Amino acid sequence: MAPKKLLPDAFTLSLLGTVALASILPVHGPFVASFNLLTNIAVGLLFFLHGAKLSREAIVAGATHWRLHITVLLSTFAVFPLVGLxxxxxxxxxxxxQLYTGVLFLCTLPSTVPSSIAFTSIARGNVSAAVCSASASSLLGIFITPALVGLLLTNNSGSGVSPWHTVWNIVLQLLVPFIAGQLLRPVIGTWVDRNKSTLKFVDQGSILLVVYGAFSEALMEGLWHRIPLAALAGVLVVCTVILCTSLLITILASRCLRFNREDQITIVFCGSKKSLAAGIPMANVIFSASSVGAVVLPLMLFHQIQLMVCSALAQRWASRWKDNERQSLREVV
Known part of the structure; x- marks a missing residue:
């Protein structure tokens, strides 16, 4: 793998910069209420745009592949939590x-949509099924994630979790804007599709706002005094182990279930990923303000690790596909 592939992507660097800024200049005092209102509006806009971007044609194209989708959903919402436990x-x-609470929360999250599709495409997998599977995971996660949080973390001391009560908040803040975007897709869908590269700043900006608010609150609560450096190193190890375990399970399961090569690739990339874009807003709704900073730390680290590892894996499979194609051409000639 090239050295540049090991470097953090621009968005991860932005996340780190936001954490550093919140540590130096946290939002506090009379500005907190206004900042929280701005954050809630940004998160609602984020899910509204996700609803407007989701193509119904793509859903129909992949929806019939039920064995693949069930496999991905089981990996995302059953295997991951079991591994965490x-x-x-x-x-x-x-x-x-608190960091272990963040690890378990990470295990309950839906799959990420953009990178799952991108890596599936690079590795020559079933892209239409990836679009459907990752999108379904993201939508179902609005309901499944808080339920799993309730099952896994209700008795976990210091979690600050009130999941059954916050399902309604999640519906209002995340699902309602999503449905509104989907209903308005016939009106604004063309404009949204044409401006995807510009609108990604809304996606990333809303996440950065949540991170800034979370770590501002965490700083005021003394986050960095409560988390030793050895524990941060431990989170890196834990996230790496969980990702490698999920990759191994999805690879073996897809082969044992006799999926073809394209579907195996889709299952691996959709079933082993966790969504930073959905996870941080959900954490902001589910957990108390004082605990969000510590809870999202494992997710932020897992995000970068999964990008690096899955990028290398996708490129390797793409290279192998090209080698097989060249060999086939030689045999024909």
Missing amino acids: LLKPIMSPLVTA
């Missing part, structure tokens, strides 16, 4: 209680 004896000594 089963590895607790190993993970708990490495991280603090």
